[in-house]
Amino acid sequence: MGTHSHPIRRTRRGRRLALALTGAATAGVVTVTGLGVANAAPLPALPGLDLLQPAGTTEVNEDFAPFAETDTRPDGDVEVNEDFVAPAGGGTGSLRLDTPSSSAKATLFRAAVSPLADWVDVAAYSAFRSPDSTASEVQFPSLQLVIDFNGPAEGGFSTLTYEPVYNTDAGASLTAGQWNRYAAGSQGWCSTRVIPGVFGDGQNQCSNGGVLPLAQIADLLPDAVVTSFGVNQGSGNPGLTSAVDLLxxxxxxxxFEVRGPIIVVPEPPVPGGGHPGGGHGHGGGHPGNGHPGNGHPGNGHPGNGHDNGKGKAGHGPVHQRNVGNGS
Ligand SMILES: [Ca+2]
Ligand SMILES: [Ca+2]
Structure with a gap:
C-alpha cells in the first residue's frame, strides 16, 4: 500500500481496521476472527448484473483467491483496496490496477472451464479510471477470456478481449472519475489470434473489423470453452491507474472487498488487563494508553501476535480466512 498515492481518502472502515490491527498487536493471542463483510443487500439493477442475481456474489479479498496474478510484470500492480471505493452495489472496495510504465502489466485471472456460449449476454464488469491517469483517455482495463476455440481438437488457443473503447457505439462509457458498467457479454470482442472462420488474417488485435459480438463468436465456435478469465491492463498502457469491481x-x-486484518481476540480475559472484549477493535481504539504493560506479557505473543501487527495487513494468517470459493 505504501507506494501508492491515495487520491481518495480511506473510508471510515479502513481506519477502523487499522485501529483494530493495533489492538490485535497488543492483545494476547488466542482467537482469530475474520472481518469480512458480506454483501447481504440485494444488488441494484445494473446492465448485465440483473441476469445473475440468483447466483449471487463471491467476495474476493486481499489475497485474490480464487484469482491469481498470472502475468503482472515489473511496475505493474494489482491490489484490493478502497482507493476508488466501489460502484453502487459493490460494497466499499475494488481491485486497483496500476501500470505506470509502458512495459508494466497488471493482471488478475481465475482458471475455470465453462462453455463460451454461457458468457454471451452475461459477462459484465464495472471499471473506474482515475482522473489522475496520464494514459490515452480511451484506455480502461479490459475483460479477457482465454479460450480453447475448438474444444477437444488439437490447438485452439486464443484470448478474447473486451475493451470499452471499441464499444462506445453500444453505450460503453469512457468517462474517467466515475464507475462505468460494461455489459461486455452483449457487445464486441477482439481476438489476440487468428481464428479460422471468425477472425481472419489481419483481423486479430481488433484490426480490420476484428471486433465481433460475443454472440456471433460463440455461434461460430460451438465447441469453444473458456479456460480462464480475468482483467488485464497493459502492457502499453503507461500512466493508467484504474479499478475494477463486480465482475x-x-x-x-x-x-472485490477489503477484508482487513484478522482480529485477534484475547480469551480468556486478561486478569486486570481491563477490556477483555477489547479485541473487537475497541481494544484497538485505545491501544497505546490502554494496556501497555499487559500488552507484552512475554508469554503472550509467541510469533503469531507479531505477524498480525505488521504493515501488510491481511497477508498474515491468510489461511485463517474462510474465503468464499464460488464456482
Ligand atoms: Ca467491491
Ligand atoms: Ca483444443
Missing amino acids: TTPGTTYD
Whole structure:
C-alpha cells in the first residue's frame, strides 16, 4: 500500500481496521476472527448484473483467491483496496490496477472451464479510471477470456478481449472519475489470434473489423470453452491507474472487498488487563494508553501476535480466512 498515492481518502472502515490491527498487536493471542463483510443487500439493477442475481456474489479479498496474478510484470500492480471505493452495489472496495510504465502489466485471472456460449449476454464488469491517469483517455482495463476455440481438437488457443473503447457505439462509457458498467457479454470482442472462420488474417488485435459480438463468436465456435478469465491492463498502457469491481461471470459476480486484518481476540480475559472484549477493535481504539504493560506479557505473543501487527495487513494468517470459493 505504501507506494501508492491515495487520491481518495480511506473510508471510515479502513481506519477502523487499522485501529483494530493495533489492538490485535497488543492483545494476547488466542482467537482469530475474520472481518469480512458480506454483501447481504440485494444488488441494484445494473446492465448485465440483473441476469445473475440468483447466483449471487463471491467476495474476493486481499489475497485474490480464487484469482491469481498470472502475468503482472515489473511496475505493474494489482491490489484490493478502497482507493476508488466501489460502484453502487459493490460494497466499499475494488481491485486497483496500476501500470505506470509502458512495459508494466497488471493482471488478475481465475482458471475455470465453462462453455463460451454461457458468457454471451452475461459477462459484465464495472471499471473506474482515475482522473489522475496520464494514459490515452480511451484506455480502461479490459475483460479477457482465454479460450480453447475448438474444444477437444488439437490447438485452439486464443484470448478474447473486451475493451470499452471499441464499444462506445453500444453505450460503453469512457468517462474517467466515475464507475462505468460494461455489459461486455452483449457487445464486441477482439481476438489476440487468428481464428479460422471468425477472425481472419489481419483481423486479430481488433484490426480490420476484428471486433465481433460475443454472440456471433460463440455461434461460430460451438465447441469453444473458456479456460480462464480475468482483467488485464497493459502492457502499453503507461500512466493508467484504474479499478475494477463486480465482475459478472456465468457462475457468480465477483465483488472485490477489503477484508482487513484478522482480529485477534484475547480469551480468556486478561486478569486486570481491563477490556477483555477489547479485541473487537475497541481494544484497538485505545491501544497505546490502554494496556501497555499487559500488552507484552512475554508469554503472550509467541510469533503469531507479531505477524498480525505488521504493515501488510491481511497477508498474515491468510489461511485463517474462510474465503468464499464460488464456482
Ligand atoms: Ca467491491
Ligand atoms: Ca483444443
